[in-house]
Amino acid sequence: MKFFLDTAERDEIQRMTELGFVDGVTTNPSLLKKAGAPYQQVLQEICALVSGPVSAEVVAEDHAGMIAEGRELAAIAENVVIKVPMGSEGLRAVRGLREHGIDCNVTLVFSTNQAILAAKAGARFVSPFIGRLDDVAQEGMQLIEEIVQIYENYEFESELIVASVRHPMHVVDAGLLGADIVTMPTRVLEAMFQHPLTDIGKEKFLAAWRDVPKA
Numbered sequence: 001m002k003f004f005l006d007t008a009e010r011d012e013i014q015r016m017t018e019l020g021f022v023d024g025v026t027t028n029p030s031l032l033k034k035a036g037a038p039y040q041q042v043l044q045e046i047c048a049l050v051s052g053p054v055s056a057e058v059v060a061e062d063h064a065g066m067i068a069e070g071r072e073l074a075a076i077a078e079n080v081v082i083k084v085p086m087g088s089e090g091l092r093a094v095r096g097l098r099e100h101g102i103d104c105n106v107t108l109v110f111s112t113n114q115a116i117l118a119a120k121a122g123a124r125f126v127s128p129f130i131g132r133l134d135d136v137a138q139e140g141m142q143l144i145e146e147i148v149q150i151y152e153n154y155e156f157e158s159e160l161i162v163a164s165v166r167h168p169m170h171v172v173d174a175g176l177l178g179a180d181i182v183t184m185p186t187r188v189l190e191a192m193f194q195h196p197l198t199d200i201g202k203e204k205f206l207a208a209w210r211d212v213p214k215a
Contacts, residue, residue, distance in 0.1 A: 001175050004052075004161065004183035008035040008042050012186040013049050024052035026105070026127070026163070026183045028083070029059060040076060047077035055105045055125070057083035058093070066093035067100075074102045081105050081124060086114050091121040098122050105161065115147045119156040127183070131164035140164075141173045148178045168192045 002023035005013055008031040016022045025046055032039045047054050054077070058069040070082035070093065082097055083105045084090040094104045105125035106118035110133060118126040128147060130140025147160055159180040165171065168191050174182045 001179065002052075002181040003189065004055075004181055005189065006031070006163070006165075006183045006185050008032045008046065009186070010035070010042070010045050010049065013046060016186060016189060017049055021189060022050055022052070023181070024054065024183075025050050026055040026083070026161070028057045028107075043073070043076050043080065047079050050079070052079065053081045053103070053105075053125070054079050055081045055083040055107075057107065058085075061089065063089045063092035063096060066090065067096040070097045070102060070104070071100060074100075083107050083127075086110075086118065091117060094118070094121045094123050107163070110143070112143060112146045112150065115143075115160075116150060119151060119158040123158050125161050125181070126158045127161040127163040129164035130162055130170060131166040133164075134166070141170075141177065144174060144179055145177050152178075 003021050004024040004026050005016060005022055006026045007013065008027045013022060013025060032042055035042045043056050056073045058066045060066045060069050066084055073082055074080050081103045084093050086106055086108045090106060094106065097104055103124035105127055106123040107127045109115050109118060109126055109128040115126050115128060128143050130144060133140035133143060144162055151160065161181040161183050162174040162179045163183050165182055165184040165188055168188060171182050
């Protein structure tokens with residue numbers, strides 16, 4: 001399973017990259033706004049920190065505009081992947097960008113049918129938002145299970161990114177279901193390192209070490 005960070009904070013990306021746990025990054029306009037610098041500069045800096053794919057989202061609403069904007073974003077760095085919204089215009093943009101050799105990540109996926117269409121359109125990545133489904137009393141992980149099964153049935157090449165992750169158990173569930181990638185906020189990845197019994201164990205070992213004769 002690959003881990004992507006869902007952030008545009010360069011210090012967070014650098015810190016987690018140095019630990020060896022970042023395979024890629026996903027951004028969106030909201031995250032870029034929080035970064036507090038011109039978006040092209042932010043994307044350039046992120047792409048320099050991460051060797052894997054960096055998703056940059058278009059904001060145009062028609063396929064021609066998405067293609068034009070996507071080509072501009074893709075010119076920032078070789079590892080930029082264009083994030084397009086689910087919908088007929090977005091999927092047309094995926095096909096158009098593929099003609100220019102540009103990979104796409106179809107975002108805002110909330111149903112299995114949408115995921116099938118995205119794969120058939122040729123998306124490199126497909127991003128179902130499980131946390132937002134959970135928020136409206138739908139089972140986000142059931143969607144992941146269905147998509148994984150269908151992609152395996154028909155050997156679709158699209159990679160599944162489990163998005164809108166809220167806590168570490170989402171990561172565990174995604175792994176059990178065989179998802180390719182989980183993109184998560186830095187706080188979720190940091191929480192994966194933690195367990196209260198680990199802290200207690202460290203304290204006991206250190207206390208015992210203090211009582212060990214040193215000479």
